[in-house]
Amino acid sequence: MSKTKEARPAVQLIDIVFPGDTNHHGTLFGGVALAHMDKVAFLAASRHGRAPFVTASSQKIDFAAPAQEGDLVEVTGHLVRVGTSSLDVEVELIAEAPVSGERRLCTRGRFTLVARKGPTTKLPLPAMFECAPIEQSSVLRLAEMVFPGQTNHYGTLYGGDALRMMGKAAFIAATRHTREVLVMASSDRIDFVAPIREGDMVELVAEVKMTGRSSVRVAVEIWSEDLLSGVRVHAATAAFTFVAVNEMGTSKTIRARHE
Structure with missing residues (x-):
């Protein structure tokens, strides 16, 4: 089992707009978008300060373009200010059409988070440093x-939710690689080597290994x-196979x- 300590202030969440996330117009419900943005701001703050943060406020957020049902939504957070016990995170939400790859900025906002004082909180917060942009790569x-509703009676991530996260990450990676309509054909053996506890951040790393x-x-x-x-712990590994299908489902x- 590999354990390392890392401090990376930038965080990226990528999700899919499912029907349950949309309003009556078939576009991403604003509350869901704000929840994604607040989550990313919290993770970025926690990774920098290593303290228990709470959201204090957000500046005015304007929605410039909608995210449609079936779109991917990419939410990225970067630190822009660090004080003694509070910091600001700028969060950007981009919608992406999965087959065409067309991207559009939906909204951008700034969130202020405050570190709660306690025996484990170390203040002042670490100074802000220049953050390199997230690299676009094949990985x-x-x-x-992990929130309480996703855990089992032992307080660790329920296996079914871990599989859902891994399957979604694999689907996004495969779709971006092929720009085709894909369906999951199979999943190989999945090995869980360490538990994931309530309150942990989960990072999924997906890479296309073969294209037939x-x-x-x-x-x-x-x-x-x-x-x-x-502290980071490798918790599980899996492999998934997807098949491109046409309008008839074959x-x-x-x-x-052609890049």
Whole structure:
């Protein structure tokens, strides 16, 4: 089992707009978008300060474009100010059409979070440092968090929710790689090597390993990170296979991409 300490202030969450997340217009409900943004702000703050943060306020947030049902939503947070016990995180939400790859900025906002004072809170907060942008590469990294409703009676992430997270990460990676309509064909053996506890940050790392005539194979690792200590633990590994389908739901040849 590998354990390391890292401090990375930028956090990226990528989700899919499902019907339950939309309003009566078929676009992402504003409250869901704000929840994504607040979660990313909290994770970015916690990774920097390693303290128990609460959201104090957010500035005016204007929605410039909608995210449609079926779109991917990419939410990224960066520190822009650090004080003695509070900091600001700027969060950007971009919608992406999964097949065409067309991207549009939906909204951007700034959140202020405050570190709660306590025996484990170390103040002043660490000074802000320059953060490199998230690199665009063949390896997809996305963050999530474990809330009480996702845990079993032992207080650790329920296996079904871990599988859901891993399957979603694999689907996003495969879709971005092929820009095709995909369905999951199979999942290989999944090994859980360490528990993920309530309150942990979850980082999913997905990479396309093979592209066939009509199928894509994606490997996914899931890592847990204690937000106060920064200790990261490799929790599980899995592999998923997806198949490209046409309008009739039958397999089709994956088109060659010209970057």
